[in-house]
Amino acid sequence: MRELEHWVGGKAVPGTSGRTGPVFDPARGVQTGTVPFASADEVDAAVDVATEAAAEWGAGSLSSRAAVLFRFRDLVAAATADLAAAVTAEHGKVLSDAAGEVARGLENIEFACGIPHLLKGSHSTEVSTGVDVHTVLEPLGVVAGVTPFNFPVMVPLWMLANAIACGNAVVLKPSEKDPTPSLLLAELAKEAGVPDGVLNVVHGDAVAVDSLLAHPDVAAVSFVGSTPTARHVYETGARHGKRVQALGGAKNHMVVLPDADVDAAADAAVSAGFGSAGERCMAISVVVAVGAVADPLIEAIAARMPSLVVGPGTDPESQMGPLVTAEHRDRVRGYVEGAPDEGARIVVDGRDLVGPADGSEGFFLGCTLLDEVRPGMRVYDDEIFGPGLSVVRAGTYDEAVSLVNAGPYGNGTALFTRDGGAARRCQRDIAAGMGGINVAIPVPVGFHSFGGWKSSLFGDSAIYGPEGIRFYTRPKVVTTRWPDPAGSEIDLGFPRTR
């Protein structure tokens, strides 16, 4: 049994609170480690270390910070297999998917490598006679990151690449369910030359998070997780005067118009619905089939499902791994169980899954397809976060868009069509932060920014990309006069530009 430790000041530090949580291998259903849960005092100690480190790091040259980031990028790329193995061991997703999340995380380091350009600020000359104005972007100091279980490499990198590049020090509180990848990232950062104390990893639960939210030396908090926690983090952090971006849950729809290519739409629905066992905030959980496309589309999706290989993430044959915990597996199964009573029709029943051939007792659940789902049913209203795909039938494009936009979340909406006019109109009509046209999972590349609307994001800043740079810096506007001594005079009026 592994006993994990915190990472503070560039080294592993054992937990002292006496509180711990279990870490499982979801594919075998066995506990493989314990993770310490930090007390408020342990959080304070990490913030102190970070505060000291931030002062020097933030004052360093841009070129030296960029050089460290380039090295970090290469080390993370070279460690892809190790990082992916750590993700699969604690999260359960298949190795190829875990390597995919490392690749998407790398985009954020690559973007941050351009930090000398990104922090250029702006300059106006001669705003008044002999007066210039320039804006510089300064680091905030210590920033906190709180991350979910479903992307234990990519989401920490959404935060820490830009935060560090901007000259801040970070205290990262990763998910207690899969804490090892964050520790590997911290070791790689140290090897790359990130100074001790600039990246710290403190494990824990709500006690650690609430301590960070109340700590006077934490300037900003980036959070990614479920909507109830996101709301709590946003409200609490804001009450303590912090800058907060809190990304929450989702219920993403894929609208399929009658003219769409049915096979391509079915491939996309299966991939986006069941990839990573549906444990993606950009997973498709509802297909909205418009008009006559419904029957052939459901048939095409159902036809693809029996051949999906569910098994341990380490088996190269597996396409989908287990769910993260037994509790979560049982919760998702409960939605399937309750669906017929609410009026939905089970087309493919994931509860029929026969376990992996090796007989392991992992947290597996097969893929389920439900038809005749409607708003008001729990299976439609709740974020299930598992391998369950619902189909809602709509008569028209307008009916489909109204249905999608009436939901409380606004992360991603995808449209499948061959009609360019409808696609263009849909871009304007959808009430979501990210749209996909014939792209089921429209996660923006690292040089754009990621963020939903409504209950999918609390705060006014999306994460990573240009918005990330804005979030992790504060502007300072400096007005400068180097007067010509010949024009000097006393003037008690308000500073003029005309």
Ligand code: NAD
């Ligand atoms: P979660 O909200 O349970 O946990 C997220 C983090 O918050 C963890 O580090 C956890 O320890 C901490 N936490 C949990 N309860 C807390 C509390 N009461 N007070 C303070 N901190 C608390 O989320 P999860 O189950 O780890 O992740 C899955 C959720 O994350 C899904 O809802 C998914 O949609 C969402 N998610 C959203 C995005 C996005 O970009 N919008 C991305 C990934 C995941």
